[in-house]
Amino acid sequence: xxxxxxxxxxxxxxxxxxxxxxxxxxxxxxxxxxxxxxxxxxxxxxxxxxxxxxxxxxxxxxxxxxxxxxxxxxxxxxxxxxxxxxxxxxxxxxxxxxxxxxxxxxxxxxxxxxxxxxxxxxxxxxxxxxxxxxxxxxxxxxxxxxxxxxxxxxxxxxxxxxxxxxxxxxxxxxxxxxxxxxxxxxxxxxxxxxxxxxxxxxxxxxxxxxxxxxxxxxxxxxxxxxxxxxxxxxxxxxxxxxxxxxxxxxxxxxxxxxxxxxxxxxxxxxxxxxxxxxxxxxxxxxxxxxxxxxxxxxxxxxxxxxx
Numbered sequence: 387x388x389x390x391x392x393x394x395x396x397x398x399x400x401x402x403x404x405x406x407x408x409x410x411x412x413x414x415x416x417x418x419x420x421x422x423x424x425x426x427x428x429x430x431x432x433x434x435x436x437x438x439x440x441x442x443x444x445x446x447x448x449x450x451x452x453x454x455x456x457x458x459x460x461x462x463x464x465x466x467x468x469x470x471x472x473x474x475x476x477x478x479x480x481x482x483x484x485x486x487x488x489x490x491x492x493x494x495x496x497x498x499x500x501x502x503x504x505x506x507x508x509x510x511x512x513x514x515x516x517x518x519x520x521x522x523x524x525x526x527x528x529x530x531x532x533x534x535x536x537x538x539x540x541x542x543x544x545x546x547x548x549x550x551x552x553x554x555x556x557x558x559x560x561x562x563x564x565x566x567x568x569x570x571x572x573x574x575x576x577x578x579x580x581x582x583x584x585x586x587x588x589x590x591x592x593x594x595x596x597x598x599x600x601x602x603x604x605x606x607x608x609x610x611x612x613x614x615x616x617x618x619x620x621x622x623x624x625x626x627x628x629x630x631x632x633x634x635x636x637x638x639x640x641x642x643x644x645x646x647x648x649x650x651x652x653x654x655x656x657x658x659x660x661x662x663x664x665x666x667x668x669x670x671x672x673x674x675x676x677x678x679x680x681x682x683x684x685x686x687x688x689x690x691x692x693x
Contacts, residue, residue, distance in 0.1 A: 412442040413659050414462030415471040416455050418499065420447040422576065423604055424626045424648055425473065428498055431652025432471070439660055452479045459483050462492075469493040469659035476545040478502045484509065493662030497655035498648075500547045505670045508662055512654040512672045516548040519644045520555020520599070522678045523623045526642035527597045530621050534565030535596030538588060540609060542576040542601040549573070549601055552625060556599045569593060574605045581608025589613070597621040603631035603643055610639050627679050627687055635684050643679050645687055650674040 413436065417429055429445060436443040444462070448455035452475045462470050463486060470492055474480050480501040487494035493508040500511050527537065539556055542549035553571070560566045570588055574580035581600070588595060589612065598620055600606035606624030613620060624631050627645035634640040651674050661668050679687050 410442070411440075411468045411660060411663050412444070412465075413469045413471060413656065413663075414458070414465065414467040415443060415445040415473075416448050416458040416462075417445060417473045418448055418455070418475045419450045423628050423630065424602065424646065425498070427628070427648035428473070428652045431649045432497075432656050435653045435656040439656060441656065441660060443656075448475050450475055452476050456482050456486070459486055463487070463490045467492065468663040469495065471495045471497055471655050471659055473497050474499045474501060477547040478545060493659060495655050495659050495662065498651050502547055510658050510662065510668050510670055510672060512651055512658055512674065514646055514651070514674050514676050516551035517555040517558075519548075519625045519646065519676045520552035520557075520601075521559050522555075522644050522676060523552070523599055523625060523642060524556040524559035526678060526680065527599055527621055527623050528559060528563055528566060530641050531566065531597055533563045536567050536569040536594050537597045537599055538570035538585075538593070538595045539568060539572075540581055540584065540598060540600040540605040541571060541573040542605070544573050546576075549576075552601045569595065574608065576602050576604060578604045578608040578611070581605035582612045585609045585612035595620055598623075600624045602626050603628045606631065606640055606643070607634060610634060625676075627677075632679070632684055632688050635679065635681055636688075638681065641680070645677040645679050647674045 415432060417425055446458045448458060455475050459470060470487055472483060477499050480503050496511045498513050500513055537560055539553055541553055560568055570593060572584050574584045598609050600609060603624035603626040606622050607630055609622055622640050623642040625644045627643050631643045654672050654674060658668050658672060
């Protein structure tokens, strides 16, 4: 009996370092910017998942600056983190980050914004198919427009793949309707205030617009603010499914948004970082599906946002 106890104790002692090691993982996170509603939900989700998994996390704000983001990654490498998560400022400018992580042999996970570069070993992307978001959004608008009218596209940050792909999705669906014409395309950098200015200028110029397809909810809300008391004349759809957008949907001011699962992306990024740090294999692309939200099905998403 004593021998058995000794063996069990020895086994537990052998297992202990592995468990401690798993708990002692440290992850550095560089966000494109903190000042964004959707990215705030994403960031909070990552923080919660790290706490749950016992991971030490350090989250930095790149403030929309490519060089600052690279500097943050270099600092993480210098600190000897076990994995790095990056929400890229510019999806076309990720090669220096990838080179640094590869040289240091540290796993690199991109989240939410898909890098425009080939992912190599110890790398993964956790996010959603932005083109699908544009297609779902425009299909909802086309239905509400009865297949005819003028559409304006509020584009996000031009350095972002989500801007290009969501816009492409909108254009692909619009092209299927002979009666629908895209009359305006302008960037408002994913920001609410910029969208107010862009849409105000469209209205001042006397553009005939029947619908606005916005690359995200923040710009859609900015468009509503610009339209003031007469938003009913123009149909508006966004992307993200933020709590603010769901309120607009409930009030009948927006006709649709597309749910982008910030919680799913955040949890997925941290879980992938832990797996790669532990030497496990993961899929290079981890897709978190988009879903269309309308007034009819918004209740389930409101509940999800309350969690």
